[in-house]
Amino acid sequence: MADDVNAFIDRFTLDGVGDGPLSGRTFGAKDLFDIAGRVTGYGNPAWAASREPAYTTASAVRRLLDAGATCLGKTHTDELAYSLMGVNAHHGTPLNSADPRRVPGGSSSGSAAAVAAGLVDIGLGSDTGGSVRMPASFCGLWGIRTTFGAVPLDGAMPFTASFDTVGWLTRSGPLLAEVLRVHGFASGAPRRLVLPVDLWAEAEADCVAALGPAMAALQAHLGPAMPVILAPEGLAHWRETFRVCQAGEIWQALGDWVSTHDPQFGPGTRERFEMAASITPEAFEAAQGEKSRIAGWLESIIDPETVVVLPTAPAPAPLREADPAALDGFRLRAQALLCAAGLGGLPQLSIPAGAVEGGPVGISLMGAGGADLALVELACDAGLGALSA
């Protein structure tokens, strides 16, 4: 079973500490978090070959262990986390147990695959531009990207300093809520539902239709959603701002290593790093300014009582046989939906909400900074998640 799933790159058992709120639970850790004594592979053999075993264990791993959860290994990630599709030319594509014809999504691909297959209870991942939300939607899981800065990232591989967040994937809402409580998140009481029509318009018609029951349940619980235009300047501008900021930071973090090692990359990855290398300081600075402005705008309209509801992805996962260009096209379309939380540093929860042609699709709740647990509690209270196939 485990080999069919191809979720783990390194299997071992690290027992949880004592009798905590997560005792009896298991987790897999995305292979960009350090675990003492083990090499952090980061989805690329050349990276793994250039690393010594880690001296320390990342906070994000230790916190789960300290709460009693047992780690069953390190899970696959897309190469240097720079993709959303869950395809890895070196290590293979983990199984999407919810629909084995489809890719699992990434870059937290192995953690999602392990949870979807029932191999672990909790998938520890990271989300810069959708790396937890995308596989959650694709695999029919609960997945949260936490508020930027809320969960320490020490011991995680460098990627984009101003976007990276820790996130988790689970099969149930209550367990995800428990994980958030363990990390000190507080409850909240959002009261106002907002529907960003410009983001919804990016999703395919049958995906929007599949989210109908979830929308009905959510509105029955919290009242009618109010339509807004979230990106008055256009989503293309937001996505481009995200792309330039992300690529610039990635090159700052990884450019030296890529230039020095000239590693073998799978399809698309080399092109992305070349693109990242081409970002000029002027373009990067301008995009950073736009990011700050957009974050301020989002903060002004998303107060702690407000929840934004949106499709997590424009469609179910692409098929495994899709060619790299098609996968990259999907990634671009998805970024229009995914970039807002990144630009605003906001938490976003994806909840399994239905299926299109057998492929799961998720509905997302995005809230104010710190509303992470409130989003999960709201989804549980509204009866979401139980609606999925």
Add this chain to the structure above:
Amino acid sequence: MADDVNAFIDRFTLDGVGDGPLSGRTFGAKDLFDIAGRVTGYGNPAWAASREPAYTTASAVRRLLDAGATCLGKTHTDELAYSLMGVNAHHGTPLNSADPRRVPGGSSSGSAAAVAAGLVDIGLGSDTGGSVRMPASFCGLWGIRTTFGAVPLDGAMPFTASFDTVGWLTRSGPLLAEVLRVHGFASGAPRRLVLPVDLWAEAEADCVAALGPAMAALQAHLGPAMPVILAPEGLAHWRETFRVCQAGEIWQALGDWVSTHDPQFGPGTRERFEMAASITPEAFEAAQGEKSRIAGWLESIIDPETVVVLPTAPAPAPLREADPAALDGFRLRAQALLCAAGLGGLPQLSIPAGAVEGGPVGISLMGAGGADLALVELACDAGLGALSA
């Protein structure tokens, strides 16, 4: 006052008949409806010069007279009705009393201006691609485009055989309901509210925001709106289908006259007729096929219990000093919102719903064929219209 408004091209009094439901009410008739003994000018002096006085009176006029309403004259229209902005190079631009800095919208421009200024109670107009809905939104009025084929068009100038409909503008919902009852429309009980996110995404952010109170009132009355993608093939395709069908039919109806008379046209009109002349039979036939397919799709998702809610226009009216290119650009953007009702032959009601920088904006309800009166009753029952500035 009347001269400042510039709503009428021909003022006279035709008393209503006996004691009917519209006794004591007054109306103006768009100058594309025949009234016996008077020349129908159609917004262009060369057209007027080429016409004898009409022998008969159009059904749409007679019906209002028979119900007791008094006609106070014929009102300006855009040239040969081929515009949405209410600007006429020959006769001037009628006043938009709701915001005199802005154009009134067209092509039922004079009827809208007369109602907005309080000169008449009812503005008789026609709506092919928005010619009642657009001025209703711009002038802060109630305005309905009726179900295609529901109100006879005899005695109306030829324009587009498969899109033209009769419509009316009023300052209040109850009066518009009365006008619909006079025309034999039946009540209904729509129960399901649908929010087409792709159409909403075409509106400007502050226009969407201004529609908030109306959306809240509507959802409080009818329950939460469900998001849908109305045009799975993309609105650009729908708008292009509409454009080709409309232009082809216009050239069929008016091409001979335009070719023979080579009339003087104001800015934009000549270009539109040249475009209409260029539609090939093959392109026209293909677009007609698409129109039928789209109409079938709309019928499949908009049953008699369903109401689609959308912004009437993407923004408030352009300023009067806007140049022709800017007006044409606005018209193109607006057609993305207006074309659905035309392609489906569906009724659409615009209700005054708020203002952006002093300019009114309307919210629209679109329903199944024959639901005309049900839409107005719903809007009245939900307390809409009272929300406008």
